[in-house]
Amino acid sequence: METIKIIEVQCEYRNHLLGTDLLHPRFSWKMESTERNTRQSAYQLQVTKREDQSFESPLWDTGRMETDQSIQLPYAGSELTPCTSYLFRVRVWDQSGNESDWSAAGQLETGLQRPDAWQAHWITPDTQQIDRESDPIFQLRRSFEIKGEIASARIYATAAGVYELYLNGQPVSEDVLAPGWTSYHHRMQYQTYDVTSLIQPGANAVGAWLGDGWYRGKLGFDDKQYTYGEHRALLMQMLIRYTDGTEEWILTDSSWRASIGPIPYSNIYHGETYDARLEQSGWSSPDFDDHSWHGVETVQLSCEPLISQENWPTRVTETIQPVQYIVTPAGEHVLDMGQNMVGRIRMTLGGAAAGTTITIRHAEVLDKDGNIYYGNLRPARQTVTYIAGGAEQEEYAPHFSFMGFRYIQVSGYPGQETEGLPLDAFVGEVLHSDMPSTGEFECSDERVNQLQRNISWGQRGNFLDVPTDCPQRDERLGWTGDAQVFISTALFNYQGAPFFTKWLHDVQAEQHEDGGIPFVVPDIVGGANSAAWGDAAVICPWTFYQYYGDRQLLAEQYDSMKKWVDYIHSQGEEEFLWNTGFHFGDWLALDASEGSYIGATPTALIATAYYAYSSRLVAEAAQILGKQQEAEQYRRLHEDVVQMFRAEFVTTRGRIAAPTQTAHVLALMFDLVEPEMKLRVAADLNDLIVSNDYHLTTGFVGTPYLCFALSDNGYHQTAVRLLLQESYPGWLYSVSQGATTIWEHWDSLKPDGSFWSDDMNSFNHYSYGAVGDWMYRRIAGLDKQPEQPAYQRIRIEPLFGTRQLTHARAAHESMYGRIESGWKMEEGRMMVQVTVPVNTTADILLHGAQMEQLSESGRSVHEMDGVITVDTEDDAVHITVGSGQYTFSYPADQLFQTSYTPNTRLSELLMDEQAVDVLNRHAPQLVQGSLSSMVSTSSLQQIADNQMTRIPQEKMQQIVAELQLL
Structure with a gap:
């Protein structure tokens, strides 16, 4: 019986690579095994010309190579000739000496090469x-x-x-x-x-x-x-x-x-x-x-x-039937596709007289009166006109244009005035770069599941050859800032390696001589060098490396990364402070002044924060690429920028000078404050959220990191409440309004049915969908370990934190294979299911678990197969395992003895949402189980006295009593 086998082989991320100019293309493979904790100990790879399907005379045969490397193996045989087809295959041995069969052959074909x-x-x-x-x-x-x-x-x-x-x-x-x-x-x-x-x-x-x-x-x-x-x-x-x-x-x-x-x-x-x-x-x-x-x-x-060709080709990836025919109050004949999509309509008609003219106009939403709304398209017409040829049967879809739409207004279709529009005569064809799906997420709240679908549809609609900002108006440009805030979410959900390889090569090609980066790539509008936008030149290659372990792309982009940081370094009179030039700032933040799109967070604070972050990433990239001297150079630069940030934007007692959510988020996420001051900054951020009735005010810069900053600093409950906030502004507000993609503005459609603005109001704009990254990595707990990229070492750490969610699951098809992390509360127990691919290991942290009450598939964790180490870590059991599928179980009430809430009796009281609301407003440190000495007994009693009208006195007194025991 074969205990280990190859389930997939790839060359440059594809099973069939047709027409490449690469001289040393790279091979990867995925394995599965009947045994847990299986690792590759050796491989043999062969490449042969296609006519030699028996591999009797391979062009390249590595022989048995004693290594666990199974991804990004560069071709090292004799020179590949132009316009030639090759086959490749691999077999492996595990750590016990078991040998796999040869894999099915993959295909590689060279192009013209020069x-x-x-x-x-x-x-x-x-x-x-x-x-x-x-x-x-x-x-x-x-x-x-x-x-x-x-x-x-x-x-x-x-x-x-x-x-x-x-x-x-x-x-x-x-x-x-x-x-x-x-x-x-x-x-x-x-x-x-x-x-x-x-x-x-x-x-x-x-x-x-x-x-x-x-x-x-x-x-x-x-x-x-x-x-x-x-x-x-x-x-x-x-x-x-x-x-x-x-x-x-x-x-x-x-x-x-x-x-x-x-x-x-x-x-x-x-x-x-x-x-x-x-x-x-x-x-x-x-x-x-x-x-x-x-x-x-x-x-x-x-x-x-x-x-x-570097990118995935653009293709029709799905077809959608209209769900409804509408005659609007204005008398327009409209079809509702049921989904805001990007692509085209394929129309059929029969027996129409020659010259019959049918016009289709595309739009995203209806206005409050139920009429189709074109205002947000600006000058873009998004109009298709078909003139019939008079044939018995005709069929047409546009060839050289695409539209962003959910609704189509049709005029001139034969018989529509008397019989209406036949739904089966119109089909929506979804167009985007044909990226394989690699990510899944679902949880117990169907609203969040719809949000995940919106994130996915937003990516599909805007990843049409370039990462566009919107697919409907007269823009559709590769905005660098949008790409960098979303790239991690994007690479989780879809195989984006060819897509970003192509786009990042264009970023490098468009980079200015002085190192500046355009606002959009390809650059057709001019303008460059905004913080958080230009930083895409650093953040995107680094994130790409984290997902795919692709040292080659990192090396190709390294000079571009350096040039961007060096450009910042050369700006202004303060070499470690970036306070010059134009910046988009926290774009579209809700704390912006009247008439401005730029949020209240000072642009110099944002620019200097990103300066620090990018210099750190360049140092880490240099280290990985073996450039020790440059790694040290950029580490020193990073330290100097951080010190300048603290001197300029942080008080001596640990307050961030700008009282905005985004300022606090960046300080926490980019490690810009002293470790002993993070508690103060995190508490202040939490208070900014709670005092705003659990609503955010962040824009493009702060939003992607907001929930991470809360969850990673003791305020996971607040992060979850933010996610589940259905009123404006919040992610679920658009869901409550029927959105099927991510909106550009938190209130693109207002509660009264009016619109934010015609000027800039896309209903398919993926940036705020970056919250998906946090959902996958913190709620479901599926994360990477940076020191071993491409998920070779996996971190599984779901943060439960609230009974508002009773289960969650995420899965990702990594370079090594399928990873899964899922949990659910079932009959008073927490069940955590984990799938770890062959040739990887996973560090699993089970919060609230106690060793003696923890089981795996009905056995003690000390008796389980596949375990490498087991120990306790703070409030969690830490288990390191090899490959396999695992199911852990332990009492759910243990969760509420963790740092998320102070103790079991208090946690029961805190199930009352009103009580949580009061305490988060007035004593957030206590609710999170830290800094309890900062709130006096008299202050607690005052909280109780002031809130008797909202919470029964008996319950409030119980809460105060429990807090006083801490």
């Missing part, structure tokens, strides 16, 4: 015949003959613009909006497509549709055109390999033909118009007569920026 490998020319229609500035899309085609039996066919293609390829009348892939959006002047992706199955004997034809896309479409706040270049152009070469060993290239060159296509207009913001009367049937088939078409001309564009 810019000078491009033989094709960039082509565009003859500008004497077709105006290069015209709105209609271009159609390009050519025919070719197959001279024998083929073994394989590959297309390598890209465009200055966006393109779709067709071969013999069939699309060559499911990709949408290729080649994606990069910093085109520096980097442009090309795609590799396997088209072997589409080639036919004899005559063949290849064709392309070519639109503006991000390359030369109107983008940004100024509706600029020609952002990157005046010409739309196509570049393609097809490699055909025959079974006799010969090869043939089909290239874009002067032999191609060109025409205007059936899309008179397309734009990322404004939508698309499609005129089916202009279709040319069979235009990409070999027997099509293209004599009436025009010639093409070559365009002098460089191939130097071309790189193989």
